[in-house]
Amino acid sequence: MNIIGSALEHYYGQEYILRGIDIEIKAGSFTAIIGESGSGKTTLLSILSTLLNPTLGSVTFDGKTIAEVGNIDTFRRHNIGFVFQFHYLISYLTLRENVALAALDETLIDPLMESLGIERLGGRYSDEVSGGERQRAAIARALINRPKIVFADEPTGNLDSKNALGVYELFKRFSDEGTGFVVASHDKKLAEYADTIIEMEDGIVKKIYQR
Amino acid sequence: MITPLKALRKNRFKTALIFMSMSVSISAIFLISAISGGVVSMYSAMLKTDGDIIVTQKGIADTFFSDINRSQMGSIAKMEGVKEVTALIFGAAPVDPLPIVGIYGVSENRFKSYALTQGSSPQMGEVMLGSKIYETLKHPKTILISKKKFVVSGVFKSKIGFEDGGVVMNVEDGGALFHKSASIFLITLSDLGKSDSLIKKINTLLPEGEAKTTDSFIDSYNQFKIIKTSSDVIGAMAFLMGILGIVSMMSMVVNDRKGEFGIMRSIGLSSRTIIFKLLSETLIIAVLAFAVAWGVSQGVLELIEHADKFQGYINGEITFTLLCNVFIVSVTMALLGTLLPAIYAARIDPMSLIQRGGA
Numbered sequence: 348m349n350i351i352g353s354a355l356e357h358y359y360g361q362e363y364i365l366r367g368i369d370i371e372i373k374a375g376s377f378t379a380i381i382g383e384s385g386s387g388k389t390t391l392l393s394i395l396s397t398l399l400n401p402t403l404g405s406v407t408f409d410g411k412t413i414a415e416v417g418n419i420d421t422f423r424r425h426n427i428g429f430v431f432q433f434h435y436l437i438s439y440l441t442l443r444e445n446v447a448l449a450a451l452d453e454t455l456i457d458p459l460m461e462s463l464g465i466e467r468l469g470g471r472y473s474d475e476v477s478g479g480e481r482q483r484a485a486i487a488r489a490l491i492n493r494p495k496i497v498f499a500d501e502p503t504g505n506l507d508s509k510n511a512l513g514v515y516e517l518f519k520r521f522s523d524e525g526t527g528f529v530v531a532s533h534d535k536k537l538a539e540y541a542d543t544i545i546e547m548e549d550g551i552v553k554k555i556y557q558r
Numbered sequence: 559m560i561t562p563l564k565a566l567r568k569n570r571f572k573t574a575l576i577f578m579s580m581s582v583s584i585s586a587i588f589l590i591s592a593i594s595g596g597v598v599s600m601y602s603a604m605l606k607t608d609g610d611i612i613v614t615q616k617g618i619a620d621t622f623f624s625d626i627n628r629s630q631m632g633s634i635a636k637m638e639g640v641k642e643v644t645a646l647i648f649g650a651a652p653v654d655p656l657p658i659v660g661i662y663g664v665s666e667n668r669f670k671s672y673a674l675t676q677g678s679s680p681q682m683g684e685v686m687l688g689s690k691i692y693e694t695l696k697h698p699k700t701i702l703i704s705k706k707k708f709v710v711s712g713v714f715k716s717k718i719g720f721e722d723g724g725v726v727m728n729v730e731d732g733g734a735l736f737h738k739s740a741s742i743f744l745i746t747l748s749d750l751g752k753s754d755s756l757i758k759k760i761n762t763l764l765p766e767g768e769a770k771t772t773d774s775f776i777d778s779y780n781q782f783k784i785i786k787t788s789s790d791v792i793g794a795m796a797f798l799m800g801i802l803g804i805v806s807m808m809s810m811v812v813n814d815r816k817g818e819f820g821i822m823r824s825i826g827l828s829s830r831t832i833i834f835k836l837l838s839e840t841l842i843i844a845v846l847a848f849a850v851a852w853g854v855s856q857g858v859l860e861l862i863e864h865a866d867k868f869q870g871y872i873n874g875e876i877t878f879t880l881l882c883n884v885f886i887v888s889v890t891m892a893l894l895g896t897l898l899p900a901i902y903a904a905r906i907d908p909m910s911l912i913q914r915g916g917a
Contacts, residue, residue, distance in 0.1 A: 398909045424826025431911050435821040439568035449825040
């Protein structure tokens with residue numbers, strides 16, 4: 348799914364967060380948005396992922412605006428996956444049930460969990476597994492409906508460097524299989540895995556690198 | 559089904575609070591409806607015994623305040639289609655040591671309606687006691703009614719709590735005690751089809767009286783209207799209190815689980831799914847609270863029925879109809895109380911997951 352953001356601006360009151368951003372995310376690409384805290388990367392990711400409406404400007408998904416994609420819940424469920432800094436697994440559900448909560452086709456759960464290396468943890472609860480395993484379960488939940496694109500905001504913010512690299516490698520693997528990824532992070536190691544790196548500073552795009 | 563149960567178990571403290579709040583509200587509705595319904599049905603049953611038509615003093619549609627002349631009983635009894643006429647006096651007086659007891663002065667032909675368990679029907683200066691008051695007064699040989707002594711001639715058993723906890727005497731003795739000839743006449747018909755024409759004839763014969771079918775009298779009886787209205791108002795208040803309790807507790811639950819509903823929104827679960835999820839959680843609580851409230855109410859009614867203090871006058875009954883009605887009320891209470899918090903949960907902005915920065 349091609350996503351194009353045009354003349355995006357976002358303000359909180361008088362304070363601008365994003366200013367005049369034009370951006371294109373190509374279908375199946377692995378895009379990293381990097382920058383310091385407060386650079387606007389999370390706001391940009393939120394706008395591109397339909398979670399936030401920009402103050403000015405527009406976003407299109409394969410040429411359609413948000414208003415044209417139909418029911419936003421259905422659109423998200425079929426096309427977009429999310430991974431957050433905090434795993435947000437539902438604590439009273441097992442890892443498998445968390446993935447099943449999002450699944451349109453439950454037969455895909457076990458193969459996906461196996462490919463993420465957490466198949467033996469399906470019956471456990473989130474407080475019974477490690478941080479890295481929790482984040483893998485959250486990634487499984489994001490990938491279960493074979494979305495066209497996955498947005499991840501600081502997905503390794505709570506992980507040690509070994510687990511963080513594991514998460515990037517997973518993203519890269521699924522990206523190579525055709526799923527698009529847009530990952531916002533202040534971790535510069537992310538850049539090693541991405542096809543496109545968008546560097547942000549003070550609400551504007553400072554530089555775009557293509558690999 | 560498993561998911562709502564797991565959610566309830568996970569949030570067991572708040573689940574318990576909602577459960578208790580609902581149980582109390584539903585018990586209150588059960589009890590007030592059962593007690594008021596019991597009073598009305600007991601009194602109705604008493605009037606309906608041997609009474610297709612009831613005659614009261616004109617303009618006084620109350621059995622206690624009505625005063626009609628017994629001298630016309632004979633003329634009514636001779637009317638075509640009339641099987642029997644009985645006169646009753648309704649009164650209440652202290653029966654030492656009880657501060658207030660229902661006293662019934664009845665014409666002799668009504669004594670056969672009382673199932674005697676010992677002794678005989680009362681003659682002048684005698685009374686028979688309902689089994690409940692007989693036990694409460696510890697098997698007396700004589701009793702003092704308003705300081706006047708009466709010999710206990712017999713004991714009867716009645717399912718009607720007012721009678722079982724009351725004193726029955728001759729209508730003449732009742733008249734002397736309460737200074738009236740009769741409170742009402744109860745008329746049994748041999749042909750129910752003639753009730754309308756008989757009512758007209760009786761009203762012509764007794765210009766100071768007013769005849770009605772017993773059913774229409776019960777429908778228009780002011781005391782019943784007061785009891786029913788009070789019961790409805792108290793029941794409605796309990797219902798509203800129940801809803802408010804659920805709304806406030808569910809609002810807290812939704813606030814605690816904001817992250818959960820935010821993630822549901824972000825993975826594309828529809829608002830309807832989230833609302834349904836929360837409604838199913840409170841419906842489970844409602845069904846359990848209903849069952850517990852039913853059991854508790856039965857226990858309380860049993861205690862009240864056998865408490866000496868109430869002399870058997872309060873005899874609530876949870877009928878099948880009441881059970882069904884309260885079940886519907888319980889479910890409605892749960893649905894209405896959960897709807898607003900559930901709509902709020904379904905509208906939680908997934909952005910809060912990013913902005914909140916914590917699970």
